[in-house]
Amino acid sequence: MEITELKSQLFKHCHEFVNKRIENLNAAITNSQESANQESKSTAGDKHDTSRAMMQLEVERLSAQLANAEKMLIELKQAEHLQSEKNNLAGKIIQTDYAAYFVAVAAGKISVNDKDYFIVSSDSPVVSEIKKRRKAPDGEFFELNGKQIRITEIC
Numbered sequence: 001m002e003i004t005e006l007k008s009q010l011f012k013h014c015h016e017f018v019n020k021r022i023e024n025l026n027a028a029i030t031n032s033q034e035s036a037n038q039e040s041k042s043t044a045g046d047k048h049d050t051s052r053a054m055m056q057l058e059v060e061r062l063s064a065q066l067a068n069a070e071k072m073l074i075e076l077k078q079a080e081h082l083q084s085e086k087n088n089l090a091g092k093i094i095q096t097d098y099a100a101y102f103v104a105v106a107a108g109k110i111s112v113n114d115k116d117y118f119i120v121s122s123d124s125p126v127v128s129e130i131k132k133r134r135k136a137p138d139g140e141f142f143e144l145n146g147k148q149i150r151i152t153e154i155c
Contacts, residue, residue, distance in 0.1 A: 017107040095153040
């Protein structure tokens with residue numbers, strides 16, 4: 001598979017991951033708000049105040065997660081835009097003797113054509129270690145979690 005097509009599939013997976021996360025969080029916020037509104041109609045007194053406060057805390061927690069997911073979407077779009085820049089790792093596939101990484105957003109592992117790719121953000125530990133060795137990365141080693149890992153290719 002051509003590298004451009006592979007990256008396209010990886011970016012597509014990332015977009016689906018982030019959009020699904022945003023969709024789920026929006027639904028959870030709506031459900032929590034509806035529950036809070038129902039709670040106010042069916043109870044009174046201290047129990048009402050406690051339940052309402054708990055629901056409000058849940059909505060705030062979910063809203064913070066939603067803001068984080070929306071930030072991930074912005075980072076993903078930036079990675080797509082920056083992928084052609086030579087000195088930037090965003091949107092690049094990093095092949096090591098241990099694993100293959102795709103630098104975009106933290107979205108877990110995906111298999112494409114029977115090969116696994118770990119989709120990581122640009123501030124992940126593995127990318128941070130690779131950034132330290134950007135002078136001549138191919139064939140260079142770095143240590144991560146006590147393992148010596150060799151960079152075989154960045155494309």
